[in-house]
Amino acid sequence: SQTIHQWPATLVQPVGSPLSLECTVEGTSNPNLYWYRQAAGRGLQLLFYSIGIDQISSEVPQNLSASRPQDRQFILSSKKLLLSDSGFYLCAWSLRGPSNQPQHFGDGTRLSIL
Amino acid sequence: AQKVTQAQTEISVVEKEDVTLDCVYETRDTTYYLFWYKQPPSGELVFLIRRNSFDEQNEISGRYSWNFQKSTSSFNFTITASQVVDSAVYFCALSERDNYGQNFVFGPGTRLSVLP
16 A cells, blocks of 8 residues: 655754755655645645656745655755744645546644744 | 635534535536545544545445535535544545646635534
C-alpha cells in the first residue's frame, strides 16, 4: 500500500532563516505531488503541484519554492522566512491521471516563525 | 471557475445527536468529482469519500451518509448518532474533469465539536 512521509513534524525558525521541508511517497510511481499551507483556523491553500520530476507549478507568488529531484520526493524551501510563513504545511499525493483521484495527505509540519 | 462553499464555520452538538454538514459547489463542467475529508485535531487530512457527478446515488457508510443533489449543487454529509471522536474539521472539495489533479479546490471547512 502507499504511504506518505513528511518531516519534520514541528519546526521553529527565526525570521530570515532558510527552510527545507521534505516529503516522500512510497508504494506508487509517477504520483502527482502537492504542497498546501493551512493558516491557523483556516482552509487549505495550494502552494505547488507537480506532475513529474522537475515539473512544478506554483499557485501563489511568495518567497517559497518547491523542487522534485526524484519521482517520489517533493521538497518545499525558502531562502529567507517571513513571519507570514507560519502555518501548517501539508504534502499530498494522488495517482497520475484523471482528476477523479483523491489526494492523500501526510501528517503535516507545524512551522512557527519567531 | 470552480468554487466550494461550506457556510457553517462551526457546529456544536451533543453526543448521539445527528448533524449535517453542508457543501455547495460551483462548476461549469458537466463531469466533476466531489470529496469529503476529515481533519482531526492531530492535523492530518483523512479522505472519506469521492463522488462522481454522473452518479447521484446517496451513499451510506456506517454512521456516515452523503446526499448528492445536482439540482442544488450540493453534497451534504450527515453523521448519525455523533460521537466525541467525530470532532474535527471537515472539508468538502471539488475536482473538475481533465485537470489531472492540479485544480483540486477545497472549501473553507466546518469545525464540528461533539460534546459528551
